[in-house]
Amino acid sequence: MRKTEPVPERSRRANILLKKIDMVDLLSQHKKLEQPILSAIQRVINSSAFIKGEEVAIFEKKLAEFLQADYVIACANGTDALQIALMALELKPGDEVILPAFTYVATAEVIALLGLQPVMVDVDENTFNISLSGIINAITSRTRAIIPVHLFGQCADMEPLMKLAEAHQLFVIEDNAQSLGATCRFLDGTIKKAGTIGHIGCTSFFPTKNLGCMGDGGAIMTNLPALAEKIRMIANHGQKKKYYHEVVGCNSRLDTLQAAILNVKLPHLDTYLEARKAVGAFYQKALKNFEYAILPSYLPATPTTCNQFTLKIKDGIRDRLKEYLAEKGIPTMIYYPLPLYKQQAFSKYVPVGFSLQVTEKLCESVLALPIHTEMTEEELSYICETILDFRN
Ligand SMILES: *Cc1c(COP(=O)(O)O)cnc(C)c1O
Numbered sequence: 001m002r003k004t005e006p007v008p009e010r011s012r013r014a015n016i017l018l019k020k021i022d023m024v025d026l027l028s029q030h031k032k033l034e035q036p037i038l039s040a041i042q043r044v045i046n047s048s049a050f051i052k053g054e055e056v057a058i059f060e061k062k063l064a065e066f067l068q069a070d071y072v073i074a075c076a077n078g079t080d081a082l083q084i085a086l087m088a089l090e091l092k093p094g095d096e097v098i099l100p101a102f103t104y105v106a107t108a109e110v111i112a113l114l115g116l117q118p119v120m121v122d123v124d125e126n127t128f129n130i131s132l133s134g135i136i137n138a139i140t141s142r143t144r145a146i147i148p149v150h151l152f153g154q155c156a157d158m159e160p161l162m163k164l165a166e167a168h169q170l171f172v173i174e175d176n177a178q179s180l181g182a183t184c185r186f187l188d189g190t191i192k193k194a195g196t197i198g199h200i201g202c203t204s205f206f207p208t209k210n211l212g213c214m215g216d217g218g219a220i221m222t223n224l225p226a227l228a229e230k231i232r233m234i235a236n237h238g239q240k241k242k243y244y245h246e247v248v249g250c251n252s253r254l255d256t257l258q259a260a261i262l263n264v265k266l267p268h269l270d271t272y273l274e275a276r277k278a279v280g281a282f283y284q285k286a287l288k289n290f291e292y293a294i295l296p297s298y299l300p301a302t303p304t305t306c307n308q309f310t311l312k313i314k315d316g317i318r319d320r321l322k323e324y325l326a327e328k329g330i331p332t333m334i335y336y337p338l339p340l341y342k343q344q345a346f347s348k349y350v351p352v353g354f355s356l357q358v359t360e361k362l363c364e365s366v367l368a369l370p371i372h373t374e375m376t377e378e379e380l381s382y383i384c385e386t387i388l389d390f391r392n
Contacts, residue, residue, distance in 0.1 A: 021370055021379055023331045024208045028374035029272075033264055040260035053256030059263050060219070066181075066266065069196045069221040071228035074254035075235050078177040078204025081218040082147070083110040084252060085173045085200040088230045091116055095144040099175075100130040101339045101359045103149040107175050108340050108349075111147075118349050119143070120341050122356040126297045128310065129156040131358070135164060145171040148198070150179035152335075152368075153210070153276070153307035154298055155194035158184045162197065172198030177218075178307045180210040181273045185301040195221050200231070205254075205262060210276070210307055211269050213258040273305045275373040279380065280306035283369060286384035292317060292392065293367075308335060312365045317392055322367060328386045333368045 030037060040055075047053055056074055064072040075081050086097070093115040099107050101120035111118040121134030128151045135146060146165055148156040156174075165172045176182075176195035180203050185191045195201025203209075205217030220235075222228050230247075233240050238249030254262075284295055293311040298304045313321055322332050339359045341350040370383065 019379075021330055021383065022372070023333060023368075023370045024372045025374045026207055026212065026372075029372070030214075033268070036264045037261055040264050041257060044256050044260045047256075050256050051253060053259070055256050055259040055263055056254055059254070059259040059266070062263065062266055063219060064221070066269065067193045067196050067201075067221060069193075069201070070223040071221060071225070071231075073220045073228065073232050073235060074259065075218045075220060075252040076254065077216040077252075078175075078202060078206060078209075078218040079106040079110060080235075080250070080252040081177075081202035081204070081220045082106060082173065082175060083113065084231055084234050084250065085202050085220055086110055086114055086116070086145070087234050087249075088200065088227055089145060089171050089173075091144050094142065096140060096142045097145045097147060098130075098135055098138050098143060099147040100134075100149050100151075101341055101356050102128060102336060102362055103151060103175070103340065104177070104336070105340065105343065105345075106177070107147055107149055108346060112346070112349065116144075117142070118340075118346065120339075120346075120350065120354075120356070122358045123151075123362070125358045125361070127154060127157070127299060127302070128152055128296075128362065129154065130161075132157070132160050132164065134356075135161070139168055139170075143168065143170060145173060147173045147175050149175040149177075150182055150194045152296070152310055153179050153182060153305040155179055155182040155184040155197075155302040157299060157302060158192075158194075158197045159186050159301075165198075171200075174198045174201040176201050177204035177206070177209060179305055181269055182305045183303065196223065199224060200227060205258065210273065210305055211262065211265060213262050213265075215255075215258055217254045217258045217262065218252075219254070272373045275375075276306035276371060277304070279371050279375050280304065280309050282377070282380045283309050283371075283384065286380070287311075287387060290388055292321065292390065306371055308368045309371045310335065310366050310368045312362070313367050314365070315392065316364070318365050318367050320392075321387075321390055324390055325386065330383050330386060331370060334366060335368050336366075337363055339363055 060072040102123045182194040201221040205213040234249040235252045238245045238247040
């Protein structure tokens with residue numbers, strides 16, 4: 001969080017409004033790294049190695065170090081990462097894959113695209129992450145994999161999930177698009193980074209994620225050498241040797257420009273996460289007495305990286321509060337307004353009338369506040385004071 005010069009009370013609100021409040025402020029973040037980013041881009045232009053340039057391998061190595069993962073394979077985006085991970089498991093048409101119903105569409109999309117059956121389960125009301133009892137109830141003889149999503153910056157509770165998966169011999173693919181850098185502490189005290197706990201982890205460098213590039217980007221991580229080799233082959237047209245294709249693959253690459261930009265930004269990821277957490281802490285403190293909302297809460301073992309700060313608004317007044325804040329120049333977002341099983345695209349995968357209690361409730365009550373690495377105390381005070389002034 002940026003400290004700003006003290007401003008006399010009377011001009012404070014006026015001052016705030018001189019700069020628009022954004023959900024996300026990438027410009028200010030990148031301004032601070034303008035020179036190194038421009039030099040990195042210039043280096044790539046000079047090399048003309050736009051595809052598979054050396055920056056890509058360097059980034060894979062650096063990200064593997066950051067995550068303490070054995071293998072990182074960069075790819076074109078987070079959705080591809082999920083698709084390639086599923087392709088590497090060689091599932092059969094109709095095999096069932098369990099996922100939370102309260103997530104971004106990409107998680108379900110790739111399952112359906114590969115001819116597999118998405119099985120949507122409920123989430124935990126407090127953490128927004130996949131419910132263990134939901135998974136237990138959904139497992140059948142056709143279940144092959146679980147995709148927990150580490151939503152809004154917090155790793156799902158992976159220890160019981162991995163035990164369950166092991167007991168049923170299921171693969172676990174972590175959708176870590178929103179929580180790069182988040183951690184999970186196990187009962188024996190070990191701490192692992194999200195994305196390195198299941199068989200395969202997937203992440204995204206979409207600009208608004210914890211580590212964003214300047215376009216699309218993604219990566220896949222694993223500690224299993226055979227899977228790593230297969231994943232790298234699938235992402236590269238199913239070939240290990242050029243023009244000899246062992247399996248049907250796809251063309252999914254992180255381009256060298258994006259890798260070069262990510263190489264500049266990765267060393268700052270911990271600072272970015274600290275800045276996000278400071279914003280989250282500010283909101284927690286300032287809004288603790290806001291009577292119309294339940295603030296997000298986190299398990300001690302899975303502290304959040306605050307990719308989002310999501311309130312649950314009581315009494316069906318979410319949309320009214322959203323409108324009120326918009327009038328005061330404060331943007332908010334609804335992640336997600338409609339459960340996946342109610343999306344037209346997925347109607348053929350769910351029984352008629354299918355409904356999950358917590359997911360339904362969340363879709364009607366969630367409201368995400370502005371959060372990014374460059375927020376000032378001034379902006380945060382204005383946002384919180386305005387929220388506290390709301391009257392139903
Ligand atoms: C952003 C996101 C993705 C997809 O990432 P892209 O890079 O945009 O393809 C997948 N899953 C979740 C939960 C996401 O938030």
